[in-house]
Amino acid sequence: MDWHGFLQARPQAYLGRGAADRRVLALTFDDGPGRATPALLDALRELDVRASFFCVGAAMRAQPAFVQRLLDEGHELGNHSERHADARGIEAGQWMREEVEPTAEALAAAARDRPVAAAPLFRPAYGELDAAQFDALAAAGYVVVGWSVDPRDWLEPDAPGYVSCVVESVLARIHPGAIVLLHDGDDESGGARHGIVEIVRRLVPALRNQGYGLVRAGELMAAAGAGRTTAIS
Ligand SMILES: [Zn+2]
Secondary structure, eight states: OOHHHHHHTOGGGEESOOOTTSOEEEEEEESOSOTTHHHHHHHHHHHTOOOEEEEOHHHHHHOHHHHHHHHHTTOEEEEOOSSOOOOTTOOHHHHIIIIIHHHHHHHHHHHTTSOOOSSOEEOOGGGOOOHHHHHHHHHTTOEEEOOSBOOOTTSOTTSTTHHHHHHHHHHHHOOTTEEEEEEOSOOTTSOOOTHHHHHHHHHHHHHHHTTOEEEOHHHHHHHHSSOOOOOOO
């Protein structure tokens, strides 16, 4: 579909990048929490970075301690669906009930009395979302968060030079207001994504050397004024 035209008509409910006039960016981590998440959190704490995690409901229930730690350490949590189902072909109401609302309840239960973001954040699995699903999310108050930098960190994590390749890919594409797509959750065959830890340890100092500040995706929203339209798939 024509995401650009579609999203331009719905700027309040979509964030694809922040404003271009501030040298800040957001690191976002999808599919977790997973087995690599504790070591990633150690690295983020050492580096003094707060990031955004788009969590899968089923993974949150399997790893409740990780979720509490994410919140305790100041990270932002968004909804990345209940089972990471491909949304194509699922009727919007059914999809909200099965894939969005259970994870929203799990996020609310985990957050308890902690302050929550101004608007709940949602990132679609595989970037797949049809117009009716998008409108259902918007009607429920969600902001759909896309990305503007995708280093494809999920691709061939065992290949030689993988970490350098991902880091260089981000550095080649980075821009003010960037939303960087990364993954900390286990892969689809259950493998841990340990490489993310070294990626972050190398990426954060390199980004700071270029003068970038690191913020949570929700903090880019106010700066963007409204959503910016960058295709999400
Ligand atoms: Zn995902």
